[in-house]
Amino acid sequence: MERVERISEVREIVAGQKKKGLRIALIPTMGYLHQGHLSLVKQAKQEGTFVVMSIFVNPLQFGPNEDLSRYPRDLEHDAKLAREAGVDLIFHPSVEEMYPQKNRTIVEVSELGNALCGLSRPGHFNGVTTVVSKLFHIVQPDRAYFGQKDYQQYLIVRQMVRDLNFPIEVIAVPIVREEDGLALSSRNVFLTAEHRREALVLSKSLAEAETLIRQGERNVTTIEEKIREKITEESSGKIDYVEVRSAENLTKPEVIDDSVVIALAVKFGTTRLIDNRVVEVKNV
Amino acid sequence: MERVERISEVREIVAGQKKKGLRIALIPTMGYLHQGHLSLVKQAKQEGTFVVMSIFVNPLQFGPNEDLSRYPRDLEHDAKLAREAGVDLIFHPSVEEMYPQKNRTIVEVSELGNALCGLSRPGHFNGVTTVVSKLFHIVQPDRAYFGQKDYQQYLIVRQMVRDLNFPIEVIAVPIVREEDGLALSSRNVFLTAEHRREALVLSKSLAEAETLIRQGERNVTTIEEKIREKITEESSGKIDYVEVRSAENLTKPEVIDDSVVIALAVKFGTTRLIDNRVVEVKNV
The missing domain is CATH 3.40.50.620 (HUPs)
Structure with missing residues (x-):
C-alpha cells in the first residue's frame, strides 16, 4: 500500500x-x-x-x-x-x-x-x-x-x-452496526458509557418502525410519533429530526405507498448521532 | 469528421x-x-x-x-x-x-x-x-x-x-475582429446596417482607451468616462456597462498599476454586444 x-x-x-x-x-x-x-x-x-x-x-x-x-x-x-x-x-x-x-x-x-x-x-x-x-x-x-x-x-x-x-x-x-445495533460512526468515541447505552434506542426504534410498516401502518406521522415517543421516553437524547421520506428523492410522502427511508438525528450530550433504515414498500 | x-x-x-x-x-x-x-x-x-x-x-x-x-x-x-x-x-x-x-x-x-x-x-x-x-x-x-x-x-x-x-x-x-474592428459574434447578424456601422465605436473606444493608458493615464474613472462619452456621442448604443477591471480576477483597481481588462456591453436596438481589450501594464 x-x-x-x-x-x-x-x-x-x-x-x-x-x-x-x-x-x-x-x-x-x-x-x-x-x-x-x-x-x-x-x-x-x-x-x-x-x-x-x-x-x-x-x-x-x-x-x-x-x-x-x-x-x-x-x-x-x-x-x-x-x-x-x-x-x-x-x-x-x-x-x-x-x-x-x-x-x-x-x-x-x-x-x-x-x-x-x-x-x-x-x-x-x-x-x-x-x-x-x-x-x-x-x-x-x-x-x-x-x-x-x-x-x-x-x-x-x-x-x-x-x-x-x-x-x-x-x-x-449498507450500514454496519455493533452487535447490539448501534450504527458505527467515528463520533461514537465521544459517547459516555451511559449515552452509549441510551443510544441503542435509535436502532431499536427504527426496527420497530419497520415492523409497524410491515404490519400495514401507512401513516407517516404515526410512524414518526412512535419513534419520537420511544426516544424521548427511553433516553436523554435530544431529537434533531425524525422523518419518513421517499427513499428515492427525500420528498415527504402523503402516505407510505413506496419505499421510504426513516432517518433520524439525535444529540446525546454534545455528540450528534444519525441513523436510518430503508424500508422497501411495493408501489400499491 | x-x-x-x-x-x-x-x-x-x-x-x-x-x-x-x-x-x-x-x-x-x-x-x-x-x-x-x-x-x-x-x-x-x-x-x-x-x-x-x-x-x-x-x-x-x-x-x-x-x-x-x-x-x-x-x-x-x-x-x-x-x-x-x-x-x-x-x-x-x-x-x-x-x-x-x-x-x-x-x-x-x-x-x-x-x-x-x-x-x-x-x-x-x-x-x-x-x-x-x-x-x-x-x-x-x-x-x-x-x-x-x-x-x-x-x-x-x-x-x-x-x-x-x-x-x-x-x-x-484572442478575439477575432472584422477588418474594420468589430468583434465577431453570432449575434452580429441581428444588427441593422446602421447599428452595424455604429457598433464600430466599441472597438474604437477600446483602442483609444489603450492608447491613453500607454500614454500614462492611470485613473480608472477617467478611462471609463472617455469610453462612455465616445459611445454616447457617436452612436445610439445604450450602455450596459463600461468597466476597467483587473485582468486576473476582475476586481476594481484603485489605479491602473497592473494588467487590466477594459470590458463593455452595449445594446444596439435589441442586440446586446460585448467587447473587451486586455492592456498589459507592468506592476509598478
Whole structure:
C-alpha cells in the first residue's frame, strides 16, 4: 500500500494503474476508520479494482459551531486498518493541498439538501459535494463507494453525478452496526458509557418502525410519533429530526405507498448521532 | 469528421482516440460558427489534438427575457465550416439528452460572476459553468479552448477548473475582429446596417482607451468616462456597462498599476454586444 499527500502523486499512480487496464475505486473518508469504512473497501476489492482511499477532514463541510477541530484523527491506525483491508493507495492531503487559494467554486444540489441534516447543518452538503467533485477530478475513479449511514449524502452525490454527467458509478454500501445495533460512526468515541447505552434506542426504534410498516401502518406521522415517543421516553437524547421520506428523492410522502427511508438525528450530550433504515414498500 | 448527438457515442469515440494515444481538445460552442470559433479550432489543430466541438444552445444560461428562442442556428453550415477547419467530431446533443430530468445541480463561481455581465444577466454564469462541467465530464478533454471575447466567462471557467481540480488545461484564444474592428459574434447578424456601422465605436473606444493608458493615464474613472462619452456621442448604443477591471480576477483597481481588462456591453436596438481589450501594464 502506498501513502501520498500530493495531488500530482495520486494522478501519476492512478494513471499507471489505468494503463495496466485496472479499474479504479475511490472511497472518500474523513479517517478514524471503523468497520463501516472497511466494508466499503471489502466490496471494492471484490470487484477487482485498484482501491484508492482518501482521508481528509474537509473544513468546507463543517459549520462554524461544529466539531471540525475535535473531529477524531489517527492516521497511523487508519493506515494499518486500510492496509489490512486491502486498500492500494491512501491519499491524505493537507488542507493547503486541497485549498491552496481562496475557494470560490461551490457545487450545489438543490432540494435534496434542504431537509434532514441540511436544516441543522446549513452549507454542509455544499461542502460535501464540492470536495467530492474535487476528489473525483483528482482520482478519476470508475466507481465511488459511499456508506448508507449518510443516506442523504449518498442520494445527493448520486444526484450530482447524474446531473453533471460524471463518468463515475456511485455505489451505496449498507450500514454496519455493533452487535447490539448501534450504527458505527467515528463520533461514537465521544459517547459516555451511559449515552452509549441510551443510544441503542435509535436502532431499536427504527426496527420497530419497520415492523409497524410491515404490519400495514401507512401513516407517516404515526410512524414518526412512535419513534419520537420511544426516544424521548427511553433516553436523554435530544431529537434533531425524525422523518419518513421517499427513499428515492427525500420528498415527504402523503402516505407510505413506496419505499421510504426513516432517518433520524439525535444529540446525546454534545455528540450528534444519525441513523436510518430503508424500508422497501411495493408501489400499491 | 463525425457528428453525434448521444453522450454515449461521444464517450466511445473519445475513448478510442485516447487508446491510440491522442490528446483530446474540446471547443464548447453554441454554434452559428464564425472565424472566432474557427480560430479556436486552428489553435487546437496546431497542437495535434483530436478536436471535439460541441454545438449546444444551452437553455440554462439564458434568462427568461433573453434571446434563447431567437438565438441563430444553422447546423448544416456549421458542420461544413467545422469540417473545413479540421474538427474531428461534432457533438450536437438535444436539450433532452443534456437535461433528461430536472437539473438540481449547479456549479457556482462566486465573486467573478457578480460584476459586468453577471449583473445584467443573473444566473447566466451558473448556467455556463454547469453546462461546461457537464461537457467536461462527457468529453473528458485534456484541453479546452475559450475565446477571449467572453473574457469574464474565460476567467470564471479557469477559476472553476482550478478550484475543482478538473484535469483540464483551459486555453484562451484572442478575439477575432472584422477588418474594420468589430468583434465577431453570432449575434452580429441581428444588427441593422446602421447599428452595424455604429457598433464600430466599441472597438474604437477600446483602442483609444489603450492608447491613453500607454500614454500614462492611470485613473480608472477617467478611462471609463472617455469610453462612455465616445459611445454616447457617436452612436445610439445604450450602455450596459463600461468597466476597467483587473485582468486576473476582475476586481476594481484603485489605479491602473497592473494588467487590466477594459470590458463593455452595449445594446444596439435589441442586440446586446460585448467587447473587451486586455492592456498589459507592468506592476509598478
